[in-house]
Amino acid sequence: MNKDTGRRATIVDVAKKAGLSKSTVARVLAGSSNISQDAAERVQAAVLATGYERNHLAVGMRSGRSGLLGLVIPDITNPFWAEVARGAQDQAARQGVSLLVFSSDWDADKEAAHLRALCQARVDGAIINPVADNLADLDRFGMPFVLIGSSAERFPDTSSVGSDIVQGVRLGLDVLLAQGHVQPALILGPKSRLARARFLRAVHEHCIERDVDPSILMTEDSDYTVEGGRSAMKRLLQAHQNGQHLAVFCANDLMALGGILAIRDAGLSCPQDVSILGFDGIPSGAFSWPGLTTIEKDGRRIGSTAVTALYAEIAGRAEHERIYVPCRLLERGSLADLSEMATARLVAKG
Incomplete structure (x- = not known):
């Protein structure tokens, strides 16, 4: 509304307030490059003073x-x-x-x-x-x-x-390796999703480069949801009965957060008993307990x-x-650092 007249402001009102022609005001509002700084500033001040709003429907009809x-x-x-x-x-x-x-x-x-x-x-x-x-x-x-x-x-x-995705998966696997988790389990999405295939292919390529058989990695499929991750983690915990530390790389953060709930349901602790790494970087991962370490997609x-x-x-x-x-990596608290233990085991075997 025009602050002086109480009616809807028009481009004529803006031109009058700015002391410029209607065509000059129109070119300023259209973002033309051949406009002086003084004219642009006068139009901006006049728009604020009159409360003028462009009719986008009319502009669209003219511009297509x-x-x-x-x-x-x-x-x-x-x-x-x-x-x-x-x-x-x-x-x-x-x-x-x-x-x-x-x-x-x-x-x-x-x-x-x-x-x-x-x-x-x-x-x-x-x-x-x-x-x-x-x-x-x-x-x-x-x-x-x-x-x-x-x-x-x-x-x-x-x-x-x-x-x-390939860079992100490799980054996550490198982080897990650096912290002593040499055979992480995987929680993946549904087989119908291309994202699952891309994630799993990147894991396989990383394993082959290290002369590791990717088939030895435990995997579970689920929906990309908290409940899906919770169910998949429950199945992994049931299959993993050797008492050793378990690390799990989840294909998204919602599944990872569900995994943390399943760890708690089983009377275990993260990361003392089970380490978990997410993939997405959603804000809620910062508020879980422990905070979710994850590979952030921007x-x-x-x-x-x-x-x-x-x-x-x-x-x-x-x-x-x-x-x-x-x-990029977001480090919080859901990964245990077992690198010193892994080094000690290698020395003992040697």
């Missing part, structure tokens, strides 16, 4: 852009995907656009319904963690898009952004990078490449 982007993620309740959404939202805000967020719940039909809704909303483009196996299912919606997540690697000729950076890549796609200058965001 809606000022809206879409984001379809698989599970909004998973804190990692919430971090991705936050990163995308922050970057979209810096671009002066809004973000519509949908959760597919790993359901291809829901994904398709969300994409139809985004088309109807006339979004300028979409960021998608693809559930559908056929890229044509996405192409038919006729909008620029960028893929995110491990499942995007099924489409190497499409622009995508995701964590460097969700916010993935989201913001995806928005930048999407704008390149919209502008028709995308290179259609896979952008890998590196992972």
Whole structure:
């Protein structure tokens, strides 16, 4: 509202307040480069003084852009995907656009319904963690898009952004080895997920490089949830009856947090009896007891990078490449350091 007249402020009000022409004000608001610093500052002050807000619908009709982007993620309740959404939202805000967020719940039909809704909303483009196996299912919606997540690697000729899973898994295994855990057990996701295959392949490659048979590692599959991890850890504890220290590398943090609960349920302690390493870096891992040591995937950076890549796609200058965001170690308290004990055992055997 115009603070002086009590009605909705117009660009004419801004021009009058700034002492500039309407066309100059319009060019300033459109972000034109050939504008003096003085004119830009006068327009900014006039906008604040009048309470002017741009009519994005009218701007979109003139420019062919809606000022809206879409984001379809698989599970909004998973804190990692919430971090991705936050990163995308922050970057979209810096671009002066809004973000519509949908959760597919790993359901291809829901994904398709969300994409139809985004088309109807006339979004300028979409960021998608693809559930559908056929890229044509996405192409038919006729909008620029960028893929995110491990499942995007099924489409190497499409622009995508995701964590460097291989680097992250190798980092986790190197940390475990350095702390004396030479044969960690694994809690993996469902066999239907590409992320599980990528994680397990990285483990196998790491083992083969060390001349270790990967089949000797205990593994359990579960859903990527707290309860899934709790059940998988319970099964591992039942199978591990030799009294030696057990280390477990989980494919995501929710499963790792469930694993800590199962350790407690069994009357054991973490990390005194069982060490556990997560993968994601969700904030709640800092508040568990003990704090969860994990390999952090930078969700916010993935989201913001995806928005930048999407704008390149919209502008028709995308290179259609896979952008890998590196992972890093977050050390807390869920890993016991057995390196001195491992060294002592080697000396004793020698």
